[in-house]
Amino acid sequence: MTATRTGYRIPMSSAGIHEPDPEALARGVLAGERAQVARAITLVESVRSADAPRARALLELLAPHAGKAHRVGLSGVPGVGKSTLVDALGLQLVEAGHRVAVLAVDPSSTLSGGSILGDKSRMSRLAVADAAFIRPSPSATSLGGVARRTREAMTVVEAAGYDVVLVETVGVGQSEVAVAGMVDTFVVLLLPGAGDELQGIKKGILELADIVAVNKCDGEKVKEARAAVSDHSAALRYLRPRDARWTPRVLAVSGATGAGLDELWEAITAHRATLAADGELEAQRRRQQERWVWALIEEGLLEAFRAHPSVRAELKSTLADVQAGTLQPSHAADRLLGVFGLPR
Numbered sequence: 001m002t003a004t005r006t007g008y009r010i011p012m013s014s015a016g017i018h019e020p021d022p023e024a025l026a027r028g029v030l031a032g033e034r035a036q037v038a039r040a041i042t043l044v045e046s047v048r049s050a051d052a053p054r055a056r057a058l059l060e061l062l063a064p065h066a067g068k069a070h071r072v073g074l075s076g077v078p079g080v081g082k083s084t085l086v087d088a089l090g091l092q093l094v095e096a097g098h099r100v101a102v103l104a105v106d107p108s109s110t111l112s113g114g115s116i117l118g119d120k121s122r123m124s125r126l127a128v129a130d131a132a133f134i135r136p137s138p139s140a141t142s143l144g145g146v147a148r149r150t151r152e153a154m155t156v157v158e159a160a161g162y163d164v165v166l167v168e169t170v171g172v173g174q175s176e177v178a179v180a181g182m183v184d185t186f187v188v189l190l191l192p193g194a195g196d197e198l199q200g201i202k203k204g205i206l207e208l209a210d211i212v213a214v215n216k217c218d219g220e221k222v223k224e225a226r227a228a229v230s231d232h233s234a235a236l237r238y239l240r241p242r243d244a245r246w247t248p249r250v251l252a253v254s255g256a257t258g259a260g261l262d263e264l265w266e267a268i269t270a271h272r273a274t275l276a277a278d279g280e281l282e283a284q285r286r287r288q289q290e291r292w293v294w295a296l297i298e299e300g301l302l303e304a305f306r307a308h309p310s311v312r313a314e315l316k317s318t319l320a321d322v323q324a325g326t327l328q329p330s331h332a333a334d335r336l337l338g339v340f341g342l343p344r
Contacts, residue, residue: 085255
């Protein structure tokens with residue numbers, strides 16, 4: 001059962017209660033009401049097909065008010081201390097007068113799809129700050145360690161007036177291009193004295209880094225952290241930076257003590273200023289919008305493929321043949337694409 005208001009179709013729950021319409025949610029978000037911001041993100045993250053039209057309508061209303069925040073991505077291997085550093089940095093920014101939104105992505109189980117979503121509890125100080133908003137979301141097994149709807153959530157918090165958006169990724173080393181492609185500044189966190197020079201991170205992720213921060217530079221790790229800064233500064237000289245206007249910086253920081261966080265934020269703001277000086281920031285944002293379109297197209301095509309009746313009818317037997325070794329994966333893909341309507 002549906003009702004109509006101001007041109008939007010408003011779904012009615014099984015109990016006969018109207019779900020909030022996009023205009024009501026948008027008003028709450030633009031007023032900075034935290035509960036409405038949370039509800040708006042829940043809507044845009046929803047995987048229910050019935051919610052898709054309302055999510056699109058909401059984003060259309062909010063988009064003109066978004067885009068002004070400084071978007072910062074933070075990634076690094078598990079255990080590098082991302083949440084501790086974000087908690088300390090975010091609190092420092094709030095005290096300096098910023099409104100900070102944290103989109104913290106927790107890894108989802110490949111078996112159950114579940115996620116602990118514990119980042120908010122690990123950011124105990126920032127979580128209670130009036131000028132901060134923390135939203136943990138499951139990665140939903142997506143590559144890049146970002147949630148399926150991180151871009152949409154970013155639009156919501158920016159429209160709500162948060163001027164700094166920190167995107168903390170899973171940091172599993174898989175296609176971190178995803179987060180680097182949706183933020184202004186990409187920070188890679190490393191551990192001091194953790195073994196080989198790249199610590200298991202592919203060369204590509206360091207090529208994406210605008211800033212490299214060696215975390216946990218405190219206590220007995222100070223000497224190792226400074227050595228790591230020297231090593232990675234030397235290593236970066238052999239890598240091609242992603243922007244000729246900016247030479248990536250390597251810093252030693254401590255999320256636990258706050259050491260080096262002033263320098264880290266200075267580097268982040270200097271990077272954004274460099275991009276903005278000659279219009280590269282706006283050009284980068286336009287490219288990000290284009291990538292967003294392609295990401296949605298790819299997602300939509302995959303969903304349509306999986307839902308296609310002919311594909312569903314053939315999928316189980318085709319995969320069984322692959323597992324049995326009687327059908328090559330390439331031939332299986334050709335068969336399924338063929339029944340989908342794409343001749344191979």
